[in-house]
Amino acid sequence: MPGETPAGHSGRAIFAEDPARSRGRLVPEGSSPTRTPFQRDRDRIVHSAAFRRLKHKTQVFVPYEGDTYRTRLTHTIEVSQIARALARAFRLDEDLTEAVALVHDFGHTPFGHAGERALDRRMREFGGFDHNAQSLRIVTALESRYADFDGLNLSFETLEGLVKHNGPLLGPHAGADGGEVRPVPKPILDFDAVLPLGLDRFADLEAQAAAISDDIAYNTHDLDDGLRAGLIDLADIAELDLAGSIHREVKAKYPGLDPSRTIHEIMRRHITRLVEDVIATTGQGLEALQPRNADDVRDAGRQIVRFSPQMEAAVDQTRQFLFHRLYRCESVMVVMREAERVVEALFDRFCEEPELMPRDWSSGLAELSQERLMRRIADYLSGMTDTYAIGEYERLFDAVPQLR
Template identity: 70%
Template structure:
């Protein structure tokens, strides 16, 4: 039988741009492994991410609305798939590596807690003085240590480029281009000392494409979910430059269209408008920058995958609208307040009595010092789904909220 190779299968697709990540020049993995004869390094990473336990748990983790609210709202899993679809469109248009882009998009939310940002706020308070909690750093912990599937290593042993994209998709974490408002999370600093990720440089265009796809997805779909939840009405969109103009366009073209189809038309055109803006803006920025290699991208001194100034203001306006009318709506805030209490209650119980944690987490916990024990509890709690966290709370406490 003839040997099957990556080249024979045509897995490289059309030629990549010179500034894209080339799997043949990957910086490798923390634990060296033989190359696959049928998959590129980035395809292999994507497959490991999809088959991980952390990926499966995303289906029962809150995006904005908890599972009890209804079956049609986004979860972390559906959001992640939507981000991945948008990111691949950018990679295809700009001739980037689609598999690396997809891998980064699929892994970007691994570190999120149960109950979305409410759970993260609670864990941040619980871990104050104990190294803190950051969902991006937690994603790195999951893929480098906490996933226990392979005989030869802990984590998923992802390629440098995937880890770099996971950690730096929102920009450098050290040096002059880092956001001064955010310090370097301890888990990222510790791993960087072992396997340097170039924290002072920008990430690949593949990572930048995944990051902006996240913004596009949640700006659009949180509007959609807010409408479905009845927190906002279609008429409220009139006040928004982007969604309002699309609403008027849809009504002019389809007078008398029912509300459900009107909402869908608005949302799909909302995404399309932002995607087309990013492709045009980013293509021009890449050309003007003169980057000719991935190293040029890392040293470009700025993000190259971006929206136009006009679109940036429209997105900021949408975000302000969502905060005022959806994220901070009394109904949502009341439920999220209860969710924060659930996480804080569980944290306190597990720290005071580690034996109440699940098998595999409690075995050596009693011998740990205070800081290590708190990190163990944070790892355990952050990996929980909404449903499991509530079940644990009901098991350990006489009274538990319904979160409705």
């Protein structure tokens, strides 16, 4: 196992983040006698309003469609569980890994990516809307809980992981591994000017573990939800290299197993295969790199926590399958188009009459430029849960959106 010698505190690997050497917070705070900085970050994230709102935000299916499908909250919990397993395998800081996993979806809008598309269209003249940048805004400005600062005043390492868990945003390695290179959202650039996050470097292993755990979780549980919703049949996954091979194994071992248990057995093995592949592949990468500290990981020029080439191909195949068979399924798209219309209608109405927003959001409107007013409306809308957005639509338009 890489990193066996010498280890950091309490068996932590030398390339893991050391909370005793954290780069600190934007607003300095005294240390805690009982918790590390990363434990405090995790606790602040869990106790935030943004975390609670994830309970009623869409993952794929809106609330009307059933109460057993994933929400943003249950997805986030699954990601954090997988991320902790990876952190333990490599003796990383588990608390930091968990913190990044728990905060990674804070900026998602009501109705998932449908709401994000709607807000991005409405905000196009003002820098657009990006859920990752919105996550940063929430934890650095919009959460209003503490007497001494806005946001959650998270540590540098947690903020870095939130912004860069999928890789550098600037420089020669932006869009590494075939990712799309997009302009860096203005909220990220604005914050980076105050607290530089090294946007041209990779993130530490803790953030990389959280990022790949997101891939493992949604590729598995979106298959699960699609099967249980009846939009995908068990026979359909035969074409998938990973899920199809697992299905054949399960059928051979349990020929009379009922469909519900069959689905669960496939999905638990699906997660296990992906996790074990990441552990083996990442172990080889660390053995080759021999990082002496977390900065060696940042400067490695590539993501270290990754799938093998064969598994990456299988994961890409699953992504494409889900895109065509689930995310772009007409029964899903009918609901998502209506959801986009709802978000756009709310945005337009608040632009016409911003005083219709609650007092906390509608105060001081006369002092705002048009850009700041539009951003405030986007902040307000993006923080809504699905149910709250539906309620606001019914209140303002005396109509019920058709989200079934």
